[in-house]
Amino acid sequence: MLEIKNLHVKLEEEDKQILKGVDLTVEAGKVHAIMGPNGSGKSTLSYVLSGREGYEVTDGEATLLGEDILDMDPEERAAAGLFLAFQYPVEIPGVGNMTFLRTAVNAQRKARGEEEMSSTEFLKVIRERAKELKIDADMLKRPVNVGFSGGEKKRNEILQMAMLEPKMCILDETDSGLDVDAMKLVADGVNALRSEGRGFLVITHYQRLLDHIVPDVVHIMSDGRIVKTGGPELALEVEKNGYTDIVEEVA
Amino acid sequence: MALPQAKQTETEARLAMLDLPAGGWTEAARRDALARVQAMGLPGRRDEYWKFTNPATLTQAEAPRAAVFDTQETQIFEAIDRLKIVFVDGVFDAEASDDLSLEGISIERLAESKADIHWAKDLYGTLETNGQTPVQRPLAALNTAFATDGILLHVTGTPSKPINLMYYHEDESSDAILHHVIKVDPGAEVTILENGPAAARFNEVMEVDVADTARFHHVRAQGRDHERRAATHIFARLGTESAFKSFTLTANGVMTRNECIIELTGDDAIAHVAGACVGDGDFHHDDTVFITHDAVNCESRQVFKKVLRNGATGVFQGKILVKAGAQKTDGYQISQSLLLDGDSQFLAKPELEIYADDVACSHGSTSGAIDEEALFYLRSRGVPHSDATNLLTLAFLAEAVEEIEDETLSAQVVEKISAWLLRRSA
Numbered sequence: 001m002l003e004i005k006n007l008h009v010k011l012e013e014e015d016k017q018i019l020k021g022v023d024l025t026v027e028a029g030k031v032h033a034i035m036g037p038n039g040s041g042k043s044t045l046s047y048v049l050s051g052r053e054g055y056e057v058t059d060g061e062a063t064l065l066g067e068d069i070l071d072m073d074p075e076e077r078a079a080a081g082l083f084l085a086f087q088y089p090v091e092i093p094g095v096g097n098m099t100f101l102r103t104a105v106n107a108q109r110k111a112r113g114e115e116e117m118s119s120t121e122f123l124k125v126i127r128e129r130a131k132e133l134k135i136d137a138d139m140l141k142r143p144v145n146v147g148f149s150g151g152e153k154k155r156n157e158i159l160q161m162a163m164l165e166p167k168m169c170i171l172d173e174t175d176s177g178l179d180v181d182a183m184k185l186v187a188d189g190v191n192a193l194r195s196e197g198r199g200f201l202v203i204t205h206y207q208r209l210l211d212h213i214v215p216d217v218v219h220i221m222s223d224g225r226i227v228k229t230g231g232p233e234l235a236l237e238v239e240k241n242g243y244t245d246i247v248e249e250v251a
Numbered sequence: 252m253a254l255p256q257a258k259q260t261e262t263e264a265r266l267a268m269l270d271l272p273a274g275g276w277t278e279a280a281r282r283d284a285l286a287r288v289q290a291m292g293l294p295g296r297r298d299e300y301w302k303f304t305n306p307a308t309l310t311q312a313e314a315p316r317a318a319v320f321d322t323q324e325t326q327i328f329e330a331i332d333r334l335k336i337v338f339v340d341g342v343f344d345a346e347a348s349d350d351l352s353l354e355g356i357s358i359e360r361l362a363e364s365k366a367d368i369h370w371a372k373d374l375y376g377t378l379e380t381n382g383q384t385p386v387q388r389p390l391a392a393l394n395t396a397f398a399t400d401g402i403l404l405h406v407t408g409t410p411s412k413p414i415n416l417m418y419y420h421e422d423e424s425s426d427a428i429l430h431h432v433i434k435v436d437p438g439a440e441v442t443i444l445e446n447g448p449a450a451a452r453f454n455e456v457m458e459v460d461v462a463d464t465a466r467f468h469h470v471r472a473q474g475r476d477h478e479r480r481a482a483t484h485i486f487a488r489l490g491t492e493s494a495f496k497s498f499t500l501t502a503n504g505v506m507t508r509n510e511c512i513i514e515l516t517g518d519d520a521i522a523h524v525a526g527a528c529v530g531d532g533d534f535h536h537d538d539t540v541f542i543t544h545d546a547v548n549c550e551s552r553q554v555f556k557k558v559l560r561n562g563a564t565g566v567f568q569g570k571i572l573v574k575a576g577a578q579k580t581d582g583y584q585i586s587q588s589l590l591l592d593g594d595s596q597f598l599a600k601p602e603l604e605i606y607a608d609d610v611a612c613s614h615g616s617t618s619g620a621i622d623e624e625a626l627f628y629l630r631s632r633g634v635p636h637s638d639a640t641n642l643l644t645l646a647f648l649a650e651a652v653e654e655i656e657d658e659t660l661s662a663q664v665v666e667k668i669s670a671w672l673l674r675r676s677a
């Protein structure tokens with residue numbers, strides 16, 4: 001599904017190398033988790049994959065379903081099936097949540113040469129999915145993320161994911177800022193989307209989320225590299241002992 | 252005081268092109284206005300309120316040519332049931348206009364009303380004259396003197412539909428001067444719609460007297476002809492518990508100066524003036540607003556948003572004057588521009604002058620580019636760059652468009668803006 005090879009990334013504006021050779025493969029149907037200390041480059045990886053400006057790939061490659069994505073525009077990557085749930089979802093005053101989502105769904109369909117979703121069908125689907133995530137009608141009408149609480153913003157990300165039905169989902173700390181019940185809602189939302197043809201890359205600091213979304217593989221990122229890969233037990237080890245041991249072990 | 256030589260010459264050259272209509276109830280007001288224009292002289296670049304906008308093409312003797320913009324598109328208010336009053340290059344078109352009778356309102360043409368006595372006599376040129384202090388507005392006085400036609404509206408009830416003044420432009424060198432007088436009686440309510448380019452050069456004055464508890468709504472879409480020029484003035488006087496709400500959409504036009512001068516003279520009155528403009532290339536658009544609070548507990552809002560690209564220029568000069576005794580005034584003013592590239596510019600002069608102590612007035616002016624974070628967020632969801640930019644641009648204008656009370660009308664405005672944006676991103 002997603003293949004990252006020897007990815008090196010620096011900031012465009014300054015001479016600062018952030019990713020220093022990331023190798024990672026997420027297979028279809030699998031959930032991979034990435035943990036790692038603050039500033040190790042997890043969000044940077046997710047941004048580079050989704051096409052945000054400000055980064056320069058100096059070496060390596062990334063493909064989605066065999067297609068090189070690094071030269072694509074962000075909207076092309078989205079249409080190809082990539083989705084990033086932002087660590088910090090952006091507020092967009094003046095653009096209604098519903099309008100935004102319908103525009104996005106239909107833009108992706110159009111780009112893929114598929115038929116657009118009618119507004120009645122869209123309404124029906126979004127109402128269902130929103131209900132599952134306990135997002136009320138009022139939140140759908142409000143401008144995108146404006147005045148949403150931290151937890152509401154994260155649930156809204158999952159709603160977008162559920163509507164867009166991407167093939168490869170990257171979740172950047174979707175659990176941070178969530179209360180216990182909301183965490184459960186979000187995890188259920190993600191689990192509902194788990195399927196044969198879909199891959200997940202879940203960035204988190206906490207084992208707690210991984211109790212609900214049980215990963216197949218856990219990676220530890222440190223200083224711009226994946227330094228250790230293992231099964232779900234690796235997350236438990238981090239929870240207990242922190243990163244120091246792991247990072248020192250590989251250094 | 253004698254005028255500077257250059258100003259004197261320019262003013263005389265312009266006046267030489269015009270004939271003062273004689274006779275009837277407007278004659279005295281016209282003579283008075285002519286004398287005032289001669290004393291003031293037409294505006295020049297050195298005048299305080301013309302620093303950002305060069306008035307030369309608005310004052311020169313003949314109208315600069317303006318190509319007629321041939322569009323097959325539907326007019327903005329087409330879907331609305333309204334009473335149409337059509338002017339072509341400033342000349343009334345009876346055939347294209349509806350029958351001028353409607354319950355709750357009397358509609359007459361200025362050019363037809365030749366009697367010596369008329370209800371509009373107390374207003375014609377009067378509100379305009381009041382609006383000449385403390386800032387001179389010579390183009391408005393010129394209009395009072397030489398207007399060839401216009402509409403006299405006396406609103407006595409609540410007419411069942413809006414009155415739509417439609418201005419067509421068919422002659423490349425037309426120079427139109429129209430003067431409207433609107434009197435809204437106590438408790439009455441009316442909606443005036445205006446659309447179209449009107450002429451190669453258009454000088455319009457609208458005097459609006461909103462009596463106690465009366466309500467006046469105004470939605471205007473200035474024509475899209477690229478080369479057209481317009482200088483418009485609205486002079487409004489508001490009575491106790493009355494409401495005045497005006498919104499203008501401007502797309503294109505090489506030169507637009509819209510002045511709005513409002514006096515809140517009765518307690519608890521409300522005045523909202525808003526504008527959204529989208530401009531490209533040599534587009535120059537100027538909003539000049541002067542709101543005087545001269546009563547207690549009144550509210551005024553000015554909301555102006557300008558989207559500028561390819562070197563377009565936007566100007567905003569907005570003033571709130573709170574006179575001594577106008578306590579509990581709530582004055583709000585915001586002017587913002589969205590600069591879609593580095594060549595465009597926004598020049599703003601917000602002013603507050605307050606002589607009462609118990610007031611809440613705020614004003615702000617900003618200029619900025621598209622929010623890159625928001626743009627990336629939209630694109631990451633699959634919305635193409637140009638569509639995402641358009642969505643954000645519409646969102647930027649939304650605060651001004653939302654000032655239109657009637658949702659059907661605001662939807663029409665949004666549609667026109669979307670179409671404009673789409674044409675440019677195609």
Ligand SMILES: Nc1ncnc2c1ncn2[C@@H]1O[C@H](COP(=O)(O)OP(=O)(O)OP(=O)(O)O)[C@@H](O)[C@H]1O
Binds near residue numbers: 054
């Ligand atoms: N635009 C930028 N300008 C300056 N520094 C940046 C920029 N983007 C990333 N960095 C730096 O790159 C490093 C990696 O940041 P990144 O956000 O990817 O870390 P992270 O692993 O997601 O951390 P956290 O767990 O705190 O979210 C940090 O040192 C950060 O300060």
Ligand SMILES: [Mg+2]
Binds near residue numbers: 043172173
């Ligand atoms: Mg991060």
